[in-house]
Amino acid sequence: MQIVILVESKSSADIDYQYIRSFIKKNYPSQDRHVKLTHINLNSKTRLEASQKQIERKVESYALTNPGEKQFVVCCLDTDTGKTGDPNRNKRCAAFCKKHGYELVWFHRDIEEVFIGKRVKDNQKVREAKNFVSQRKIESLNLQFFLNVDIESSNYRHTNLKAVFDEIMKNVG
Secondary structure (H helix, E strand, O other), X not given: OEEEEEEOOOOOOOHHHHXXXXXXXXXXXXXXXXXXXXXXXXXXXXXXXXXXXXXXXXXXXXXXXXXXXXXXXXXXXXXXXXXXXXXXXXXXXHHHHHHHOOEEEEEEOOHHHHHHOOOOOHHHHHHHHHHHHHOOHHHHOXXXXXXXXXXXXXXXXXXXXXXXXXXXXXXXX
Protein backbone atom coordinates (compact mmCIF):
# COMPACT_ATOMS: atom_id res chain seq x y z
CA MET A 1 0.00 0.00 0.00
CA GLN A 2 1.15 3.52 -0.73
CA ILE A 3 0.24 6.69 1.12
CA VAL A 4 1.08 9.90 -0.72
CA ILE A 5 1.34 12.68 1.85
CA LEU A 6 1.06 16.27 0.70
CA VAL A 7 2.66 18.80 3.03
CA GLU A 8 2.93 22.57 2.91
CA SER A 9 6.61 22.96 3.72
CA LYS A 10 9.39 23.57 1.24
CA SER A 11 11.42 20.57 0.12
CA SER A 12 14.62 22.27 1.27
CA ALA A 13 13.37 22.30 4.86
CA ASP A 14 10.99 19.31 4.79
CA ILE A 15 9.64 20.35 8.19
CA ASP A 16 6.05 19.10 8.10
CA TYR A 17 6.96 15.62 6.87
CA GLN A 18 9.38 15.15 9.79
CA TYR A 19 6.55 15.57 12.27
CA ILE A 20 4.10 13.42 10.32
CA ARG A 21 6.58 10.61 9.63
CA SER A 22 7.56 10.55 13.28
CA PHE A 23 3.88 10.27 14.21
CA ILE A 24 3.27 7.40 11.77
CA LYS A 25 6.37 5.45 12.85
CA LYS A 26 5.36 5.75 16.52
CA ASN A 27 1.67 4.96 16.19
CA TYR A 28 1.65 2.31 13.44
CA PRO A 29 4.88 0.32 13.85
CA SER A 30 3.40 -3.03 12.81
CA GLN A 31 2.11 -1.62 9.53
CA ASP A 32 5.37 0.16 8.73
CA ARG A 33 6.91 -2.48 6.49
CA HIS A 34 3.71 -2.87 4.48
CA VAL A 35 3.28 0.80 3.65
CA LYS A 36 5.26 2.96 1.28
CA LEU A 37 5.21 6.57 2.42
CA THR A 38 5.70 9.07 -0.38
CA HIS A 39 5.54 12.76 0.24
CA ILE A 40 5.20 15.83 -1.91
CA ASN A 41 6.23 19.26 -0.68
CA LEU A 42 3.77 21.86 -1.91
CA ASN A 43 5.82 24.86 -0.69
CA SER A 44 2.46 26.45 0.18
CA LYS A 45 -1.16 25.36 0.28
CA THR A 46 -1.76 27.88 -2.50
CA ARG A 47 0.02 25.39 -4.77
CA LEU A 48 -2.29 22.47 -3.95
CA GLU A 49 -4.25 22.57 -7.21
CA ALA A 50 -1.05 23.01 -9.23
CA SER A 51 0.36 19.81 -7.72
CA GLN A 52 -2.30 17.55 -9.26
CA LYS A 53 -0.08 16.26 -12.09
CA GLN A 54 2.72 15.43 -9.66
CA ILE A 55 0.26 13.54 -7.45
CA GLU A 56 -1.06 11.59 -10.44
CA ARG A 57 2.49 10.64 -11.48
CA LYS A 58 3.26 9.25 -8.00
CA VAL A 59 0.02 7.25 -7.96
CA GLU A 60 0.46 5.93 -11.52
CA SER A 61 4.10 5.01 -10.96
CA TYR A 62 3.25 2.96 -7.88
CA ALA A 63 0.32 1.28 -9.64
CA LEU A 64 2.62 0.12 -12.46
CA THR A 65 4.90 -1.81 -10.13
CA ASN A 66 2.23 -2.76 -7.57
CA PRO A 67 -0.95 -3.53 -9.50
CA GLY A 68 -4.05 -3.91 -7.38
CA GLU A 69 -2.47 -2.40 -4.27
CA LYS A 70 -4.41 0.27 -2.41
CA GLN A 71 -3.27 3.87 -2.45
CA PHE A 72 -4.31 6.90 -0.46
CA VAL A 73 -3.53 10.56 -0.90
CA VAL A 74 -3.50 12.56 2.33
CA CYS A 75 -3.36 16.33 2.18
CA CYS A 76 -1.93 17.83 5.40
CA LEU A 77 -2.56 21.54 5.78
CA ASP A 78 -2.39 24.24 8.43
CA THR A 79 -5.57 26.21 9.01
CA ASP A 80 -3.45 29.37 9.44
CA THR A 81 -6.20 30.93 11.54
CA GLY A 82 -5.34 34.50 12.43
CA LYS A 83 -2.94 35.02 9.55
CA THR A 84 -3.69 37.42 6.77
CA GLY A 85 -4.47 36.02 3.37
CA ASP A 86 -7.32 34.56 1.41
CA PRO A 87 -10.12 33.69 3.86
CA ASN A 88 -11.65 31.21 1.39
CA ARG A 89 -8.42 29.28 0.78
CA ASN A 90 -9.29 26.53 3.30
CA LYS A 91 -12.70 26.01 1.70
CA ARG A 92 -11.12 25.67 -1.75
CA CYS A 93 -8.55 23.20 -0.40
CA ALA A 94 -11.31 21.12 1.19
CA ALA A 95 -13.33 21.16 -2.04
CA PHE A 96 -10.25 20.13 -4.05
CA CYS A 97 -9.60 17.16 -1.75
CA LYS A 98 -13.23 16.08 -1.84
CA LYS A 99 -13.34 16.32 -5.65
CA HIS A 100 -10.28 14.06 -6.00
CA GLY A 101 -11.12 11.67 -3.18
CA TYR A 102 -8.15 12.72 -1.04
CA GLU A 103 -8.10 12.56 2.72
CA LEU A 104 -7.71 15.94 4.40
CA VAL A 105 -5.82 16.51 7.63
CA TRP A 106 -6.00 19.93 9.25
CA PHE A 107 -3.49 21.25 11.78
CA HIS A 108 -5.23 23.98 13.75
CA ARG A 109 -3.57 26.61 13.55
CA ASP A 110 -0.33 25.10 12.32
CA ILE A 111 1.66 21.89 12.58
CA GLU A 112 4.11 23.25 15.15
CA GLU A 113 1.33 24.36 17.45
CA VAL A 114 -0.18 20.86 17.29
CA PHE A 115 3.05 18.90 17.76
CA ILE A 116 5.07 21.11 20.11
CA GLY A 117 2.32 23.22 21.64
CA LYS A 118 3.43 26.65 20.51
CA ARG A 119 3.69 28.94 17.51
CA VAL A 120 7.18 29.08 16.00
CA LYS A 121 8.83 31.85 14.01
CA ASP A 122 9.70 30.87 10.44
CA ASN A 123 13.45 31.09 11.06
CA GLN A 124 13.14 28.64 13.99
CA LYS A 125 10.98 25.95 12.34
CA VAL A 126 13.78 23.72 11.05
CA ARG A 127 15.55 23.73 14.41
CA GLU A 128 12.32 22.96 16.31
CA ALA A 129 11.44 20.05 13.99
CA LYS A 130 14.90 18.52 14.29
CA ASN A 131 14.76 18.95 18.07
CA PHE A 132 11.32 17.30 18.19
CA VAL A 133 12.54 14.24 16.28
CA SER A 134 15.99 13.88 17.86
CA GLN A 135 14.65 14.22 21.42
CA ARG A 136 11.83 11.76 20.68
CA LYS A 137 9.20 14.20 21.85
CA ILE A 138 6.70 12.14 19.89
CA GLU A 139 6.58 9.84 22.93
CA SER A 140 4.91 12.48 25.10
CA LEU A 141 2.11 13.63 22.81
CA ASN A 142 -1.46 13.63 24.05
CA LEU A 143 -3.29 11.74 21.29
CA GLN A 144 -6.62 13.28 22.34
CA PHE A 145 -5.49 16.35 20.40
CA PHE A 146 -5.06 14.20 17.26
CA LEU A 147 -8.56 12.77 16.87
CA ASN A 148 -10.70 15.62 15.61
CA VAL A 149 -10.53 19.24 14.69
CA ASP A 150 -12.98 22.09 14.25
CA ILE A 151 -11.16 24.61 12.11
CA GLU A 152 -13.74 27.29 12.89
CA SER A 153 -13.19 27.13 16.66
CA SER A 154 -10.63 28.83 18.86
CA ASN A 155 -9.73 25.41 20.29
CA TYR A 156 -6.25 25.35 18.76
CA ARG A 157 -3.59 22.61 18.91
CA HIS A 158 -5.98 20.03 17.43
CA THR A 159 -5.77 17.87 14.32
CA ASN A 160 -7.59 14.93 12.83
CA LEU A 161 -4.30 13.21 11.88
CA LYS A 162 -4.83 10.13 14.04
CA ALA A 163 -8.46 9.66 12.98
CA VAL A 164 -7.50 9.78 9.29
CA PHE A 165 -4.52 7.42 9.66
CA ASP A 166 -6.46 5.00 11.88
CA GLU A 167 -8.92 4.55 9.01
CA ILE A 168 -6.18 4.21 6.38
CA MET A 169 -4.16 1.72 8.39
CA LYS A 170 -7.17 -0.60 8.62
CA ASN A 171 -6.42 -1.36 4.94
CA VAL A 172 -2.92 -2.68 5.58
CA GLY A 173 -2.56 -6.35 5.20
